Amino acid sequence: MPLAEIPLCVWRKRSQTFVFRGQTIRYWMTGQGEPLLLIHGFPTASWDWHYLWQPLAQRYRMIACDMLGFGDSAKPANHRYSLLEQADLQQALLAHLQVEQPVHILAHDYGDSVAQELLARHYEDKIEIASCVFLNGGLFPETHRPVLMQKLLLSPLGWMIGRAFTRDALVKSFRQIFGPLTGPTESELDDFWSLVDSNHGPRIMHKLINYIPERREQRDRWVAAMQRGEVPMRVIDGEVDPVSGAHMVERYRELIPDADTVLLPNIGHYPQIEAPVHVLKHYLAFRDRFALPPRKVACS
Template sequence: MEQVIPGSQIRAESRQDTYTLEAWQQAGKWFSYDGHAIFSRMAGKGSPLVLLHGFPTASWDWSRLWPMLASGHQLLAVDMLGFGFSDKPRNYVYSIEDQADLIQGWIEGLGLDSVHLFAHDYGSSVAQELLARDQEGSLPFAINSVCLLNGGLFPEVHSPLFIQKVLKSPLGGLISRGLTRGSFERNFRRLFGDRNPPAQQDLEDFWHLLTYNNGRGILHELIQFMEERRCHRNRWVGALQNAQQPMRLISGAADPVSGAATVRRYRELIRNPDVISLRNIGHYPHFESPWDVFSAYRDFRTGLES
């Protein structure tokens, strides 16, 4: 099944309807993972819904969707290690598997028996690893459903930006430390669709999250997840193919990195694919068009309960 939401249905959200970055941070709490401080946000009531963010941003990506989802779900979000307001240790071996350990331990520590997953980009790879563990019977909790936003689910059709390729190269350390705000903004804008591009304040906030606690110094280490996707391709794609849980892919069709090509591959490889395409929306659909993403997610969950 595939539905396409045309641009005429896209509704821009004003900043007054969202959480400011300062308010987002003030409402958070920190917990310890392997001796490092991890920023978290929790709100709402209902079935637990874990929100997994992308690279190189943080849980604040979900801020525009947060008040809509909080009315019917117990929301759980973290800035994964190396991102946002969490610690960003140097000389640390960052990996998707380690981030999955972080998320798994956090959920287990909260005493939850089951969760739903809603994941974007980098977080989608973490969700794939958690699904693989679920299929192996090694998770202490159940995954009831999975909803995915734009991400490199299939490395063979992933098209990273040039700057991402350079960051992953042997020159990555120099590029990471020397990244300027202007270069970041030019490249980051390319990820968004034409209809709802980020405002200047949005770009300032994303830059603050990236550079917080010397975050530029580790970008080249974090981005090695692209190589992990290649190395673990069979495990993580197999996790999607073998999933028994209901799954939906919500895709910003204008995403130059993981948009239309990812949807085509998803439809080729996943049984009975459930796909919602958002025209004129790029790599951050939950930030660009939160109402449409919320509607697509609400319909997905309503369908599970009917």
């Protein structure tokens, strides 16, 4: 049975705001239970999780934000965007919500890199991470295969490419990375574009893309954290994604001891949009593996 979508207009109405270093950040929270932090990818926003939002909220306290420079959050033009700052933002959001217990993470794409930074900080005693699940993303710079638009944004003409970025350019990029039978609808493309275009987003895309070289700088530190093996991890990956599909999972299995991986056949870069039922099933199976048994209650 397909999962019900949350229309973007409804999603936006449910948002709240807090201020991070002088910038307004949109965030969402619902549900009860152990905190589950969802971290979105580039160039989209937290609405990416809308199919999974309500089903997961039946078991967990759901938390997500549009990161700085993304979605409906602030997109300052004169700012040096950084994955490390985005990790600071996630910790600031948790502090704002007074979350004190260990946090579970479900991340995608750019969000995978933020999650890797948080995982490294876990081993530096700066945050407590209870588990981490990665969807398609550039976990290893050596396996990341950027699309043409990303390469152009990284070039000296990136500022010009970003300002000229249109819905048509987004559609062209997305058609390269979604699965052959699971491409986004025109309505979904309208919504994705609305989030990219919000707050003059295209003018900063060349600044956001600096996450690619930043990944290379942090690579060894992040991989070392993943290899520690003390925090349960799983990869749920769309197999035919040309950016970070089966080839990335193969590298993950080479580098990570006792690698826990799931490949989704014929699914591309956005499994939470393309195959949310399968992502939900594999995520809950992962969590059920190490969930604490229910307490026995004595009856008299």
